Amino acid sequence: MKKVRVALLGLGTVGTGTWKILRDNGPMIEEKAGCCLEVARVLVKNPEKKRAVELPEGILTTDFESIVADPSIDIIVEVIGGIEPARDYIIRALQAGKQVVTANKAVLAQHGSDIFAAADAQRRTIKYEASVCGGIPIISALQQSLLSNAILEITGILNGTTNYILTRMTESGKDFDTALKEAQGLGYAEADPAADVMGVDAANKLAILAYLAFGLKLDVKSIQTEGITGVTQRDIAAAREADFCIKLLASAKKINGTYRLKVCPEVIPLNHPLAGVSGVNNAVLVKGNAVNELMFYGQGAGEMPTGSAVVSDIIALALQVA
Amino acid sequence: MKKVRVALLGLGTVGTGTWKILRDNGPMIEEKAGCCLEVARVLVKNPEKKRAVELPEGILTTDFESIVADPSIDIIVEVIGGIEPARDYIIRALQAGKQVVTANKAVLAQHGSDIFAAADAQRRTIKYEASVCGGIPIISALQQSLLSNAILEITGILNGTTNYILTRMTESGKDFDTALKEAQGLGYAEADPAADVMGVDAANKLAILAYLAFGLKLDVKSIQTEGITGVTQRDIAAAREADFCIKLLASAKKINGTYRLKVCPEVIPLNHPLAGVSGVNNAVLVKGNAVNELMFYGQGAGEMPTGSAVVSDIIALALQVA
Numbered sequence: 314m315k316k317v318r319v320a321l322l323g324l325g326t327v328g329t330g331t332w333k334i335l336r337d338n339g340p341m342i343e344e345k346a347g348c349c350l351e352v353a354r355v356l357v358k359n360p361e362k363k364r365a366v367e368l369p370e371g372i373l374t375t376d377f378e379s380i381v382a383d384p385s386i387d388i389i390v391e392v393i394g395g396i397e398p399a400r401d402y403i404i405r406a407l408q409a410g411k412q413v414v415t416a417n418k419a420v421l422a423q424h425g426s427d428i429f430a431a432a433d434a435q436r437r438t439i440k441y442e443a444s445v446c447g448g449i450p451i452i453s454a455l456q457q458s459l460l461s462n463a464i465l466e467i468t469g470i471l472n473g474t475t476n477y478i479l480t481r482m483t484e485s486g487k488d489f490d491t492a493l494k495e496a497q498g499l500g501y502a503e504a505d506p507a508a509d510v511m512g513v514d515a516a517n518k519l520a521i522l523a524y525l526a527f528g529l530k531l532d533v534k535s536i537q538t539e540g541i542t543g544v545t546q547r548d549i550a551a552a553r554e555a556d557f558c559i560k561l562l563a564s565a566k567k568i569n570g571t572y573r574l575k576v577c578p579e580v581i582p583l584n585h586p587l588a589g590v591s592g593v594n595n596a597v598l599v600k601g602n603a604v605n606e607l608m609f610y611g612q613g614a615g616e617m618p619t620g621s622a623v624v625s626d627i628i629a630l631a632l633q634v635a
Numbered sequence: 636m637k638k639v640r641v642a643l644l645g646l647g648t649v650g651t652g653t654w655k656i657l658r659d660n661g662p663m664i665e666e667k668a669g670c671c672l673e674v675a676r677v678l679v680k681n682p683e684k685k686r687a688v689e690l691p692e693g694i695l696t697t698d699f700e701s702i703v704a705d706p707s708i709d710i711i712v713e714v715i716g717g718i719e720p721a722r723d724y725i726i727r728a729l730q731a732g733k734q735v736v737t738a739n740k741a742v743l744a745q746h747g748s749d750i751f752a753a754a755d756a757q758r759r760t761i762k763y764e765a766s767v768c769g770g771i772p773i774i775s776a777l778q779q780s781l782l783s784n785a786i787l788e789i790t791g792i793l794n795g796t797t798n799y800i801l802t803r804m805t806e807s808g809k810d811f812d813t814a815l816k817e818a819q820g821l822g823y824a825e826a827d828p829a830a831d832v833m834g835v836d837a838a839n840k841l842a843i844l845a846y847l848a849f850g851l852k853l854d855v856k857s858i859q860t861e862g863i864t865g866v867t868q869r870d871i872a873a874a875r876e877a878d879f880c881i882k883l884l885a886s887a888k889k890i891n892g893t894y895r896l897k898v899c900p901e902v903i904p905l906n907h908p909l910a911g912v913s914g915v916n917n918a919v920l921v922k923g924n925a926v927n928e929l930m931f932y933g934q935g936a937g938e939m940p941t942g943s944a945v946v947s948d949i950i951a952l953a954l955q956v957a
Contacts, residue, residue: 330925334783334784334925337924338783338784338785338924338925341785342782342783345782345850346782442780447926448923448925448926448927448929449929450772450776450779450780450781450929453775453779453780454772457772457775457779457947457951458764458772458775458944458947459772459943459947460664460667460668460947460950461656461660461664461942461943461944461946461947461949461950462656462660462943463660463663528667586911586932589908589911601770601943602659602660603652603656603660603770603939603940603942603943603946604769604770604933604934604939604940604943604944605770605933605934605937605939605940606933606934607770607771607772607931607932607933608930608931608932608933609929609930609931609932610908610929610930610931610932611926611927611928611929611930612926612927612928615927617925617926617927618925618926618927620783620925621781621783621784621923621925621926622780622783622926623783624783624925625779625780625781625782625783627783628782628783629779
């Protein structure tokens with residue numbers, strides 16, 4: 314069995330989860346998938362920093378050039394997040410003939426066209442299951458299992474942080490600020506929560522889903538985006554009174570011949586399939602012209618669920634390489 | 636673009652759905668998947684029978700030999716159902732070097748080992764997404780997206796007929812016999828409902844899922860199987876009193892080092908993710924050691940959802956062939 318050599322760019326939450334899964338599930342992956350994955354290098358900013366995982370001597374590096382120039386490395390995994398240097402590293406990895414995995418929704422939503430063009434030009438593959446809804450295999454469903462369908466509509470709860478806040482506001486009567494602080498205390502929201510609570514993170518993910526489902530150009534600016542900062546206890550109480558609840562929904566569908574993409578808080582009946590999706594969970598409803606309605610549900614974030622999607626992408630590429 | 640030639644064996648519910656999807660979504664499939672699929676032959680018992688779809692002149696045949704011997708046919712799709720001649724045709728198609736798609740859970744659960752051995756011997760692929768839960772892509776999730784995980788547990792509502800009957804018994808207070816007759820009137824249950832109501836159909840599907848998830852030998856006889864014929868209104872009322880409901884669950888998990896597979900009616904709390912799965916819908920909960928809990932939900936039967944899975948399998952094989 315050929316060893317497939319992998320480099321991780323970044324060792325934050327997702328990178329750490331990816332490392333743990335490859336360490337713990339490696340033998341099982343060898344047996345079930347028939348590929349042997351070795352993490353050869355891990356790019357970090359500060360090699361002296363204390364890490365949650367123990368790494369073999371000499372594996373950490375601060376030098377991207379040495380990774381991209383190493384012909385023994387087959388797959389480069391970008392889990393740095395943010396725009397730069399992630400965008401630059403992804404494109405240069407593809408140009409160097411590497412297969413690439415990313416978990417980075419922001420860079421795809423904003424620079425996906427350039428990135429996919431670079432992959433096409435080099436006949437390389439970039440996989441990005443982890444970029445939308447963590448461990449839920451919605452990307453591969455749209456890329457493979459639903460190719461038989463014209464997709465009519467996608468609606469999802471794509472951001473766990475805002476779903477947690479809305480769930481707490483609903484269940485415990487807390488106001489937005491208190492629920493946000495609670496989410497921050499639990500590590501579900503970042504110190505600067507803007508990208509989540511303003512709906513930008515969900516819009517990035519929706520842009521990726523709409524690209525796959527409808528072939529729309531990745532253009533997050535065209536998505537009508539409203540966050541949850543304006544949702545009050547009064548709104549929630551009024552909804553509940555009528556057996557409804559409030560969820561931050563991301564949706565894409567064709568209306569009168571044009572696609573309408575939006576992210577905004579919506580009032581849905583309690584018997585709606587998405588009404589029961591609580592806490593940090595995510596779910597996506599997909600309507601196809603043959604399959605009718607499918608729902609995919611699970612944890613949309615966290616080191617292990619997101620790492621699960623990253624490792625699945627690594628395996629899929631390794632099976633091409635080996 | 637190479638034309639990939641497909642033969643359908645059978646033109647019942649699933650065959651008709653497959654035909655309709657290839658007819659209606661063919662141009663979209665060409666554009667999105669980059670493969671051109673042509674149904675070259677359709678095997679039926681009685682070519683004179685009136686059909687729900689109009690077929691081109693000369694496409695119907697009663698002669699399996701002429702299909703399997705035709706070198707221009709790349710993919711053979713078995714949608715006859717039942718054991719024989721389905722088993723024989725599948726194995727002979729593989730031996731003739733064809734790629735094969737089947738929707739047939741019974742033949743896989745009972746003769747899967749022989750069928751997979753025939754495929755391996757010929758280095759051919761047999762795909763069977765439609766055999767479990769219709770249009771829900773649970774097979775490809777286990778074969779691909781979840782390869783990064785050790786699967787810990789699978790629990791599902793795998794049979795739409797029994798779920799419909801239990802839903803009606805719960806919602807309208809009907810007894811088993813009345814709800815069964817209603818299901819038969821709507822086409823959700825067959826004239827001989829034994830395979831569904833005795834749990835055999837769900838056990839067949841569970842055997843396939845356990846084979847994929849745990850590498851267990853396909854052996855439906857080892858599954859402890861109990862149907863829903865013993866469920867009374869009294870059971871349902873008692874469950875509801877305590878905020879529970881009764882569902883026919885198929886489950887597989889490791890207990891004290893050995894796998895326990897069973898199909899039986901179970902009492903679950905109303906806030907359980909499977910409690911909200913009503914009517915003819917199916918759902919599968921999968922627990923992996925990295926991704927934690929995922930749920931897949933949708934229509935588990937019907938010509939279009941099941942046809943959707945068959946056509947996705949055809950596309951995946953066509954992309955290998957072309």
